[in-house]
Amino acid sequence: MSESYGKKNPALESALSKSTADFYAPAGSDVLSRMDAYYSWVENRIRTDTWLYSRVQTSRPAPVITVRDAGHRQMEAVNFASQDYLGLSAHPDVINAAAEALHRYGPHSAGSPMFMGETDLVPQLEEKLQELTGMEHVLIFPTGWAAGFSSLTGLVGKNDYIIMDRLAHACLRQGAYAATTNIFKFDHLDHEGARKVLASIRTKDTVNSILVVSEGLFSMNADTPDIRKLQEICHEFDARLLVDVAHDLGATGPEGSGQPGIQDMKGRVDLVMGSFSKTFASSGGFIATHSAAVKEYLKMYAGPYLFSNAISPVQTAAALQASRIVTASEGAALRALSLGNALHMRARFSSNNHHCPGIAAPIVLVPVGSERHARLSHGLLMKKNVAAMIVEYPVVPLSEARIRLQLMSTHTIGQINDAVDHICEVLDEVRKK
Ligand SMILES: Cc1ncc(COP(=O)(O)O)c(C=O)c1O
Numbered sequence: 001m002s003e004s005y006g007k008k009n010p011a012l013e014s015a016l017s018k019s020t021a022d023f024y025a026p027a028g029s030d031v032l033s034r035m036d037a038y039y040s041w042v043e044n045r046i047r048t049d050t051w052l053y054s055r056v057q058t059s060r061p062a063p064v065i066t067v068r069d070a071g072h073r074q075m076e077a078v079n080f081a082s083q084d085y086l087g088l089s090a091h092p093d094v095i096n097a098a099a100e101a102l103h104r105y106g107p108h109s110a111g112s113p114m115f116m117g118e119t120d121l122v123p124q125l126e127e128k129l130q131e132l133t134g135m136e137h138v139l140i141f142p143t144g145w146a147a148g149f150s151s152l153t154g155l156v157g158k159n160d161y162i163i164m165d166r167l168a169h170a171c172l173r174q175g176a177y178a179a180t181t182n183i184f185k186f187d188h189l190d191h192e193g194a195r196k197v198l199a200s201i202r203t204k205d206t207v208n209s210i211l212v213v214s215e216g217l218f219s220m221n222a223d224t225p226d227i228r229k230l231q232e233i234c235h236e237f238d239a240r241l242l243v244d245v246a247h248d249l250g251a252t253g254p255e256g257s258g259q260p261g262i263q264d265m266k267g268r269v270d271l272v273m274g275s276f277s278k279t280f281a282s283s284g285g286f287i288a289t290h291s292a293a294v295k296e297y298l299k300m301y302a303g304p305y306l307f308s309n310a311i312s313p314v315q316t317a318a319a320l321q322a323s324r325i326v327t328a329s330e331g332a333a334l335r336a337l338s339l340g341n342a343l344h345m346r347a348r349f350s351s352n353n354h355h356c357p358g359i360a361a362p363i364v365l366v367p368v369g370s371e372r373h374a375r376l377s378h379g380l381l382m383k384k385n386v387a388a389m390i391v392e393y394p395v396v397p398l399s400e401a402r403i404r405l406q407l408m409s410t411h412t413i414g415q416i417n418d419a420v421d422h423i424c425e426v427l428d429e430v431r432k433k
Contacts, residue, residue, distance in 0.1 A: 014041070015048040016372040021394040046070045049379030052390045055081075061089050063411045067387055077387035078415050080405040085251035085362040086334040087410035088281040088322045101317030109310035113140075114299060117310030125316055126286075128323035132249060132256055133274075134267025135288035137295040139302075142311045144246050144275025144285030146304035149175035151242055151273050151287050154302030155294070156180055156211055163197050164213035165189065167220065169244055172213050188221070191229045198237035210239035211271075216259035217248035220396055220404065222358025222365050224248070227265045240270040250279030251338060251362050256326040279326065282319035284311045337409040338362050344413060345405065348420040354427070366403040366423060368430075374401035376430040377423075384422040 018041060028034030045051035054070040061082035068074045088094050101121065111117030118140075126138040141147040148171030156162055156179040164176060166185040176183050184201075186193035194212055201210060212234050214225045227243060234241040248258035256279075257266045271294075276284040289295055299305055311319075325331050345364050346356045356364050368374045371392045378390050381403075392401040403423060407416075 011044055012048045012050070015045040015050045016375055019371060019393050045375070049382075050375035052375070052378040055387070057082075062087070063408055063415055065387060069382065075382065075385065077382065077385045078411075078419055079387045080407065080411075080419060081387045081389050082408070083247075083278040083406055084281065084408055085247075085279045085338055085406070086322075086326070086331065087408040088279065088325060088334075089318075090410070091281070091322070091325060093325065094281045094318050094321045097321035098314045098318040101313040105313035107314060108312050109142075111309060112306055113310040114306050119313045119316060121313060121316040121320055122311065125320045125323065128320060128327065129274075129286050129288060131327060132258075132323065133245075133260070133272050133288040134257070135272060136290055137292055138286050138288045139295050139298055139305065140311055140316070141285045141287070141305060142308055142315070143283055144273075144277055145171040146308060147273045147275070147285030147287050148172045148244060148246075149178070150298060150302030150304050151271065152176050152179045152211070152213070154298045154305075155271075156209065158182075160209040160211070161201055161205075162211050162213060163194055163201075163239070165194075165215065165218075165225065167218055168213050168215060169246070172242075172244060176213070188218070189223060189225050191226055191233055194230065195233045195237075198233065198239055202237045206238070210234075210237065211242055212239055213242045214244070215247070216243055216245035217252070217359075217361055217363070219247045219363050220365070220391055220402075222356075222361050222363045224259045224263075224359060227260060227263045227269060231265065231269055234270070242271040242273065243269050244273050246273075246275040246285075247278055247363065248361070249274045250323070250326040250331070252335060256331050256335065276315070276319040276322070280319040280322040282315045282322065284315050284319055334409040338407060341407045341409065341411050341413075341416060345407065345416050345420060348417060349424075352420065352424045354424065362407045364405045364407060366405070366427070368401045368403060368427065369399055371399070371401050373427070373430040373433075374403070376433065377403065377426050380426040380429060381422065384426065386419050386422050388419075388423070 023038035026034040051070050056068050058068055059066045061084045065079035066076050105119050109117040122140050129138040152175030158180050160180055161182040162176040163184045167188045184197045217224055231241050245258045250256040252258055253261035260266045260269055272288040274286055276282040342360045349356050354366055374390045374392050389404040391404050
């Protein structure tokens with residue numbers, strides 16, 4: 001990053017202004033040529049070392065990683081930007097299971113799950129997910145995104161209602177918009193806000209369905225709703241609750257049961273969905289339900305299930321083996337390490353006068369505030385060999401940019417201490433600019 005800043009350096013000044021929201025839905029008669037302004041802005045951000053996206057891994061996700069940034073610079077970094085909370089992608093049993101599946105079934109599924117694309121590993125994975133969620137029926141998708149999107153498009157009709165936490169994941173928001181125009185958002189974690197919307201809908205409409213949507217652990221805030229309360233409110237108004245446990249299942253809770261387990265709600269939420277792309281060392285996702293009819297219906301009517309190839313055998317085998325570790329005593333030991341790492345990191349930030357919001361979880365957030373400071377921190381952190389995610393508007397509200405650190409059980413205390421110290425130095429430096 002150039003030392004000169006602001007008005008003395010127009011390229012940097014331009015890179016530090018605007019956000020992706022400014023380039024959303026560009027106007028113009030040619031659908032292919034109206035992205036040029038966005039492209040120039042991105043190029044300028046890459047040149048000024050303020051572009052935090054599109055880094056590629058040149059090694060596996062692990063506490064130390066080699067990475068190439070968008071400006072093609074290769075570096076080694078301590079890695080807090082991978083979602084491999086228990087470090088299972090490096091586990092020899094997971095790697096062997098994936099390799100065996102590759103040799104036995106080949107690299108791809110070669111068909112929709114409805115047309116013979118699933119291997120016999122899939123029912124075994126469903127069974128593990130039934131155990132983890134406490135739900136009787138599980139449907140597996142090739143991505144968590146497809147599972148989230150499908151849970152809404154497959155079940156909610158255009159006359160129905162979706163009431164969602166304002167910060168619910170994009171797959172749920174986009175699924176909601178594809179399902180109905182009757183969408184209401186309540187303030188983050190505000191179950192009383194959800195109740196008010198439910199009450200007002202039910203005074204007018206007792207005929208159509210209502211699905212309330214939230215997450216177990218919100219990854220941009222590291223916080224959790226009161227799932228019991230939300231579920232009770234739903235039932236009070238003849239509505240159903242969907243909770244996305246992508247970040248908490250496996251990584252937290254008794255036997256890896258996530259926030260539903262921590263809140264004594266395992267098996268008591270109407271509908272649960274999740275992803276294998278965080279703790280389960282794979283990609284893929286699932287919807288879990290108590291109803292065999294819901295599962296069967298989604299197979300035919302959730303677009304991404306019927307019209308997309310099934311989860312690959314390699315993905316399935318990795319997720320299956322990871323889920324076996326998650327539910328074994330080894331999983332409990334890894335979760336204890338993960339929690340210890342999270343508590344340690346939060347305490348070290350706190351002793352440096354940085355308060356990390358949210359609960360103790362493998363996601364630790366460090367508030368930065370201004371988008372300019374956040375973008376400047378990105379290049380400085382990479383120079384100090386720390387790979388972290390910078391999150392800024394419109395993903396989070398304006399002027400509430402933050403650094404998101406995703407911990408693995410396999411991070412050492414030394415790596416955490418060094419990273420915290422580097423981040424604190426970088427934040428001090430950018431705030432002086
Ligand atoms: C809360 C949440 N739900 C769903 C997804 C989608 O999962 P996947 O990456 O498996 O498509 C993600 C991934 O970022 C997520 O964070």
